[in-house]
Amino acid sequence: MCVFVQKAAVDRVLSAFRSICGEDCVSLGEAVREQHGKDESVHKCRPPDVVVFPRCVEEVSSLAKVCHDHNLPIIPFGTGTGLEGGVGAVKGGVCFSLRNMEQILDLHQEDFDVTVEPGVTRKTLNAYLRDTGLWFPVDPGADASLCGMAATSASGTNAVRYGTMRENVMNLEVVLSNGTVIHTAGKGRRPRKTSAGYNLTNLFVGSEGTLGIITKTTLRLYGIPESMVSAVCSFPSVQAAVDSTVQILQAGVPVARIEFLDDVMIDACNKFSSLSYPVTPTLFLEFHGSERSLEEQVATAEEITQSNEGSDFQWAQDAETRNRLWKARHDAWYAAQALRPGCKAYSTDVCVPLSRLPQIIVETKKDLLESRLTGPIAGHVGDGNFHCLMVVDPNDPDELHRVHLFTERLAR
């Protein structure tokens, strides 16, 4: 083990770990370490030296203190769905796998908030909430842990309506590297608004595990809308699809989701998810609201898409058809990979002002073509955000080089 220099020190640390959380909760097994050294991305597996499985904040704190005293890196692990390789133990160290902390605490229905531990995922929470009429809408596709979503400041297909984690985390319990436990908005507090002190909550949201281990997150909930409907609309050009998005937002339509897929991406989704949408730039849309407001939202949106030469809407009304549609969108990542079996996908994340989006997507597609690269594009266009999913043969150095040059140009 790279950081455990002396055998005696290793034994001391491990026995300290075991005395804190028991034999079963400390693992040195290779399979377990491998499994905790990588996420869903193409990044190489960097296994930690040991994986611990604490069951409560006190254990997390005591374990962290041991690491701190022995100068060992700490890597928090949620559900490993990240796309940035954040869980890799690049300097070895101790992975804190938090899946055993799975309580849902303090549901306040009338205040629209709930507190969850790091083992609770988005879907688990929503299943738990089903009968309350409430839900937590932030949806990055993956069934990630909510604390991991807070750590990565996750966004998702409906950020345009409900915001990202940044807008929806009200408080965090965090164990700092030396074992100190803090509550970013004050212990037991779940304020909508706060004006006292620095905004620590949002410093920890998006800190990717570098500032501490999130052991609880208090989240803002929403009423489940009376009605929902999804629609698919095909366009003759990228410009037409993006212009429609901008105009729909400018018209103040409170659209819940509006996602762009380019021709390559929709083709990949058709194949992967057995769909049959026309292979042209496409928008997936979703509307939430009362029956009446839905009618109005849809009418305005249709008027705008048609003025941009969009096709008639293809509807997805019932929950099953809607789920199938959005599952296809969320599986875009795997659909892209399936375009070239044996290849690995990795995602670039570009965020630009809305007005520059059409031009940048068009230029990016031209660049991909010229660089002979496979890069389907999907975007949360409502946020000016798109991903170009690079599908790369990891054994082709020339291709890797072209990808490298391409992503450098894209970042500029």
Place this chain on the structure above:
Amino acid sequence: MCVFVQKAAVDRVLSAFRSICGEDCVSLGEAVREQHGKDESVHKCRPPDVVVFPRCVEEVSSLAKVCHDHNLPIIPFGTGTGLEGGVGAVKGGVCFSLRNMEQILDLHQEDFDVTVEPGVTRKTLNAYLRDTGLWFPVDPGADASLCGMAATSASGTNAVRYGTMRENVMNLEVVLSNGTVIHTAGKGRRPRKTSAGYNLTNLFVGSEGTLGIITKTTLRLYGIPESMVSAVCSFPSVQAAVDSTVQILQAGVPVARIEFLDDVMIDACNKFSSLSYPVTPTLFLEFHGSERSLEEQVATAEEITQSNEGSDFQWAQDAETRNRLWKARHDAWYAAQALRPGCKAYSTDVCVPLSRLPQIIVETKKDLLESRLTGPIAGHVGDGNFHCLMVVDPNDPDELHRVHLFTERLAR
């Protein structure tokens, strides 16, 4: 001057200031210093030793560097509308009055954003935007500088719909105490969403001038709604008014403003603003949207208020009547003061989960009565936030003592 120990040092500093921004922009005059030592609150005037009036970020940076080198406190000054005494020079030092930096820069209509300097107030910006169909909705009542609003993380009557400064600042240019200029979201960037690096923007939002001087803020704009209508509704009890608020929010009505005023407060507003609303717990509401969505919002809200024994809505439809209504609400501060001429008002700011609000307001009113104190209550109830405006005779030590005990109880 308390901090300028030696005459020679004083002269050196002042001449450095003058060479940076010219004779006219450095003031030692007593009136100017007095004016910059206090805000709208009851806090005692604490004049700075000198006031500088920089005209651009370069001047702010150079002046800050001189202060840094001579260990002088820096106090940024926006429009002095704060209610917390934040501009008081408690240790002397140099007040940076930013009113000469009044450019509105980089309006991007299609991206819904704009960048402003610290001399630009909320009303100036909205006047500038009038013909674009866009507006900046955050409205704390006072015509404060937008950078000062960012510095204090200002909220306001329509936070329930549009959020506070925290949700609406996209980037800040900040001069740190040693003169370094940073851009919290990256230079020239105005992302809707950002996932790279720590969330510095929101660390500076609400930092009250303690981390640096905000010299530019990039703000998110909104389309002006097609229709707006305001309404006033009287209730038999605090509970009924607050319950209505909770139910309106739970029903998902996207109400733009919903403000609670207790009987003492509405009485004060009636007197101060020549109105004649019934002297009982009251809600002021406002709805924004298309004609149709407005109808639906109003219908749902009325159904709820009536089921809580609220009165019929008194409407304010045209812009003038609406402005009069909200001006009365925003003047609540002065109305409270006018209840007892010669007295000073100061505000307590309480934020609790919605479900606890009725009980806490009822208990607070009882406590006020028992403590023989004047404390009308107004609240952004949609956020679980209320202010008890204490009106106090500053020359009555016994009353001051009772206020002190009361606010301690309230904080608990």
